[in-house]
Amino acid sequence: MSDLRTATITEILGDDRWAADRVCGLDPNARRLYALILYRFTEGGPPDRDELSRLGLGDDAISELVERDLAQLGPDGQVAVAYPFSTMPTPHQVRTQHGQSYWAMCAIDALGMPYLIHQAAEIRAREPGSDRAITIAIDAHRLRELVASGAQLVEVLPEDEYREEHLPGAINIPLKELDATTAQQLDQARAVVVYCWDGL
Amino acid sequence: MSPRAACRLEALGFTEIYDYVTGKADWLARALPTEGAEPRPPRVADLLRDDVATANLPERVADVRPRVDESPYGFALVTGRGGVLLGRLRRAALEGDPAATAEQVMEPGPSTIRPDTAPAALARRLGERELTTAVVTDPDGILLGIVRLVDLDDCES
Numbered sequence: 001m002s003d004l005r006t007a008t009i010t011e012i013l014g015d016d017r018w019a020a021d022r023v024c025g026l027d028p029n030a031r032r033l034y035a036l037i038l039y040r041f042t043e044g045g046p047p048d049r050d051e052l053s054r055l056g057l058g059d060d061a062i063s064e065l066v067e068r069d070l071a072q073l074g075p076d077g078q079v080a081v082a083y084p085f086s087t088m089p090t091p092h093q094v095r096t097q098h099g100q101s102y103w104a105m106c107a108i109d110a111l112g113m114p115y116l117i118h119q120a121a122e123i124r125a126r127e128p129g130s131d132r133a134i135t136i137a138i139d140a141h142r143l144r145e146l147v148a149s150g151a152q153l154v155e156v157l158p159e160d161e162y163r164e165e166h167l168p169g170a171i172n173i174p175l176k177e178l179d180a181t182t183a184q185q186l187d188q189a190r191a192v193v194v195y196c197w198d199g200l
Numbered sequence: 201m202s203p204r205a206a207c208r209l210e211a212l213g214f215t216e217i218y219d220y221v222t223g224k225a226d227w228l229a230r231a232l233p234t235e236g237a238e239p240r241p242p243r244v245a246d247l248l249r250d251d252v253a254t255a256n257l258p259e260r261v262a263d264v265r266p267r268v269d270e271s272p273y274g275f276a277l278v279t280g281r282g283g284v285l286l287g288r289l290r291r292a293a294l295e296g297d298p299a300a301t302a303e304q305v306m307e308p309g310p311s312t313i314r315p316d317t318a319p320a321a322l323a324r325r326l327g328e329r330e331l332t333t334a335v336v337t338d339p340d341g342i343l344l345g346i347v348r349l350v351d352l353d354d355c356e357s
Binding site for chain 2: 132135136137138139140142143146151154155156157162163164165166167168169170173175178179180183186188190191192193194195196197198
């Protein structure tokens with residue numbers, strides 16, 4: 001028997017990492033600073049220290065964010081990380097429906113980011129241990145965007161079902177025939193979208 | 201099937217792979233275009249009509265009623281953000297308080313079908329329930345139109 005069970009967020013992250021507690025006790029200035037930094041991240045990147053000083057959100061507020069591990073500074077003293085955002089590439093990229101792209105600090109941060117920015121988003125991640133790509137499930141709207149941007153569409157149902165009816169532009173590689181030889185008709189450098197009848 | 205195909209492609213060295221999990225069933229249920237052998241089997245999508253009166257939640261009954269009077273049907277459909285079907289305004293509601301809003305007097309959550317339904321199957325269902333129309337939405341609940349029993353019968357014959 002598996003000993004898998006449902007865990008709470010606190011159990012996964014630990015009490016000291018639970019963001020609600022880390023944010024609730026913030027000094028009002030530090031809270032204002034944190035909100036500003038997150039807002040600026042959604043617009044493309046964090047504010048620089050000079051701007052923060054001009055706004056009266058100086059060293060004390062930043063120190064508090066760093067102390068509570070809500071932000072991290074880079075070697076140049078500028079804000080490099082404010083959870084969930086990172087200025088540096090990570091294995092967890094979040095791309096919004098409007099084409100903006102963000103780096104998330106971890107998989108959980110990536111999952112929360114669409115809610116934070118109030119936009120549907122797609123997450124591209126790599127498995128930390130093996131660095132293998134992770135396949136992403138998409139809907140019909142995203143499918144059309146991907147195909148319009150050059151993705152290859154592959155129906156993996158048997159040939160007779162494909163011949164009867166398929167999505168526009170799809171090619172057919174039945175699952176039972178999918179191997180190194182048949183896959184050669186696909187370009188490895190381009191995105192591939194696979195589909196069957198209903199995923200089963 | 202497609203999750204296994206995605207896994208196989210990954211093992212073959214592909215790095216950017218997407219799985220349209222809901223697949224062809226979802227595509228057809230959205231009445232999106234397809235390619236393939238002709239003629240394909242008839243579907244309700246071929247018989248869709250867009251002449252049903254619609255209303256927004258805050259609209260007053262007095263403002264909706266003239267549109268229903270001009271339409272071939274004795275009811276209006278209430279839609280929300282993005283055209284999602286939320287309710288139906290029946291004749292009795294339309295003949296009630298003219299100051300009431302659609303939201304106040306609508307019948308919420310009307311039954312719907314998908315556009316890839318076979319006309320013959322739908323004709324049987326409508327006949328059994330003594331209905332003359334069916335409301336068609338896509339899988340997201342977006343109103344696509346109305347289909348009439350008389351058109352289904354014509355299609356069959």
